[in-house]
Amino acid sequence: MPLLSIALLALISLSALVIYKYLIHPLFLSPLARIRSAHWSAPLSRLWILNARRQELETFAIHAAHSRLGPIIRIAPNELSVNNVDGGIRTIYSGGYEKGTWYSNVFCNYGVSPMFAMSKHGEHSKRKRMLSNVYAKSTLQGSKGLDAITETLINDRLIPRLRELGASGEPSEFYFLLSAIVTDFVSSYIFGLSQGSNFTQDPGMGKKFFWDYKARQRFQFWPQDLPSFTRWMGKWVVPEWVGAANGDIEAWVMGMCEGAEEAVRRAEGEERDWPTVYAQLRSALVKEDSAQAESEGKDVDVAEIVRKRKLDTASELLDHTLAGFDTSSITLTFLAWELSKPAHIPWQERLRSELAECHSKDAKELDALPILHAILMETLRLHAAIPGNQPRITPPNATLGPYTNLPANIRVQSQAWSLHREPTVFPDPASWDPSRWLPPTHSLATSSEAQQREMQRWFWAFGSGGRMCVGSNLAMLDMKAIIAGIWGRFRTEGVGEGKGMRHNGGYVAEPVGWEGEWCLLRVEELSSGNAEEQ
Numbered sequence: 001m002p003l004l005s006i007a008l009l010a011l012i013s014l015s016a017l018v019i020y021k022y023l024i025h026p027l028f029l030s031p032l033a034r035i036r037s038a039h040w041s042a043p044l045s046r047l048w049i050l051n052a053r054r055q056e057l058e059t060f061a062i063h064a065a066h067s068r069l070g071p072i073i074r075i076a077p078n079e080l081s082v083n084n085v086d087g088g089i090r091t092i093y094s095g096g097y098e099k100g101t102w103y104s105n106v107f108c109n110y111g112v113s114p115m116f117a118m119s120k121h122g123e124h125s126k127r128k129r130m131l132s133n134v135y136a137k138s139t140l141q142g143s144k145g146l147d148a149i150t151e152t153l154i155n156d157r158l159i160p161r162l163r164e165l166g167a168s169g170e171p172s173e174f175y176f177l178l179s180a181i182v183t184d185f186v187s188s189y190i191f192g193l194s195q196g197s198n199f200t201q202d203p204g205m206g207k208k209f210f211w212d213y214k215a216r217q218r219f220q221f222w223p224q225d226l227p228s229f230t231r232w233m234g235k236w237v238v239p240e241w242v243g244a245a246n247g248d249i250e251a252w253v254m255g256m257c258e259g260a261e262e263a264v265r266r267a268e269g270e271e272r273d274w275p276t277v278y279a280q281l282r283s284a285l286v287k288e289d290s291a292q293a294e295s296e297g298k299d300v301d302v303a304e305i306v307r308k309r310k311l312d313t314a315s316e317l318l319d320h321t322l323a324g325f326d327t328s329s330i331t332l333t334f335l336a337w338e339l340s341k342p343a344h345i346p347w348q349e350r351l352r353s354e355l356a357e358c359h360s361k362d363a364k365e366l367d368a369l370p371i372l373h374a375i376l377m378e379t380l381r382l383h384a385a386i387p388g389n390q391p392r393i394t395p396p397n398a399t400l401g402p403y404t405n406l407p408a409n410i411r412v413q414s415q416a417w418s419l420h421r422e423p424t425v426f427p428d429p430a431s432w433d434p435s436r437w438l439p440p441t442h443s444l445a446t447s448s449e450a451q452q453r454e455m456q457r458w459f460w461a462f463g464s465g466g467r468m469c470v471g472s473n474l475a476m477l478d479m480k481a482i483i484a485g486i487w488g489r490f491r492t493e494g495v496g497e498g499k500g501m502r503h504n505g506g507y508v509a510e511p512v513g514w515e516g517e518w519c520l521l522r523v524e525e526l527s528s529g530n531a532e533e534q
């Protein structure tokens with residue numbers, strides 16, 4: 001056979017193979033071919049979804065596609081999005097579907113994975129068992145240390161700061177203020193009040209951290225979705241200053257860890273200065289490594305274990321600090337904005353009356369207030385801080401809704417944005433209406449008991465299953481304390497058109513801002529009534 005014919009034959013075979021692999025199989029033969037596509041190109045390439053992710057518009061693109069095509073859609077050759085509870089989030093997030101590398105590509109600190117980024121179930125659940133107890137509702141509500149932290153943060157930091165802002169007569173940026181107070185809250189519980197941040201009284205430091213964090217977040221797409229390409233392109237896609245900002249955050253958290261370690265060694269002082277989460281993780285890691293050393297017949301050296309585990313500890317607690325700061329500040333900023341709209345002033349007044357009736361304002365009592373709870377739940381629904389995709393990887397022979405025998409290693413994702421806008425569950429889903437969450441016996445309630453149960457099943461602000469938010473109870477507690485601290489004695493009013501309060505359409509939905517402003521509010525201190533300290 002002449003050489004030319006052999007080459008031609010090879011070329012034809014290669015072309016046939018390429019056509020089969022990249023056209024015929026994904027379009028007609030793949031088990032995913034039965035599933036409706038969000039975009040004509042989705043069965044053939046990831047370009048459409050990657051482009052939406054790069055522009056941080058994915059959440060909206062996926063939502064529009066679900067609204068058109070139903071609860072299970074194909075968004076790339078090997079990627080699905082699912083917007084359903086039964087046959088959807090209940091299957092995907094209740095075990096068996098691992099996290100994959102999407103999280104570990106960016107959520108590693110000091111080069112070490114915290115539990116959030118651990119891809120395998122075994123190591124993740126071991127770490128989660130070490131920490132769940134300090135974040136349990138009963139632990140938090142019974143913690144004298146947290147009680148004292150709350151009192152200091154609200155009475156000595158937040159209220160005086162609001163008073164200053166009110167007295168100035170100028171509108172104030174609430175995104176900064178709320179970021180500062182939630183960071184102080186979460187870092188004080190983790191590391192102890194004296195070791196935690198004090199951004200509320202030092203807004204300059206708070207802003208530095210805020211901008212370092214934004215730098216870290218803005219370039220996440222590249223290493224997260226295109227890790228090999230990013231390694232190859234380096235600073236051409238992720239500028240060097242992002243690494244520097246990240247380094248500053250790591251150094252700051254390491255400083256808090258070192259302060260907490262000293263507090264543990266001193267083992268005395270006020271309850272509010274005890275580093276609850278740090279001490280718990282330290283003791284669990286020491287226990288684990290001591291057992292290992294004993295089983296190998298070696299001496300146990302606690303100081304050496306603490307030194308060896310320094311980065312594991314810091315990485316875990318950096319993640320909790322950032323998770324607590326970012327999500328709660330976004331939620332509270334949207335809440336402040338909603339409550340300050342002229343149409344929602346009646347909700348502000350109802351909240352104030354409810355708070356006036358509540359005397360001790362301890363965590364348990366605040367938790368039981370229906371209006372406060374309804375306002376927060378409605379904000380978490382409409383303005384979920386993590387409304388974007390939470391990807392997982394299918395195990396072999398997975399079943400999702402009517403689709404059986406799905407292959408392993410398919411990326412599947414759900415998003416709170418769409419679950420929370422399901423009109424059959426949340427009527428008039430685009431409107432902020434706390435009354436839907438009020439108990440059916442309340443005079444302003446609009447949902448029956450059965451509707452409330454259904455809303456709870458679809459409510460996904462904190463995720464679900466084994467990877468659900470470990471800090472959800474702390475978040476609810478600190479946000480309720482902050483809301484009570486503000487609207488118990490201050491009135492707020494929106495300034496301008498709120499153009500900055502549009503959601504980002506990525507994994508996290510912070511308000512995107514407009515000309516350097518997010519949520520500008522005017523604050524006024526009320527002279528009477530609810531002015532008791534917490």
Ligand code: HEM
Pocket residue numbers: 115116117128186319320321323324325327328331384385386389390391460461462463466467468469470471472474475
């Ligand atoms: C409004 C406040 C909060 C919201 C809306 C929120 C939301 C979430 C969501 C949706 C997840 C699952 C994410 C995923 O799998 O992709 C998550 C996980 C997590 N959150 Fe939160 N969170 C909040 C506050 C906090 C706080 C205060 C902490 C601090 C302790 C925290 C620590 C974590 C951690 C460590 C995980 C990973 C859990 C695991 O891997 O098992 N979060 N959060």
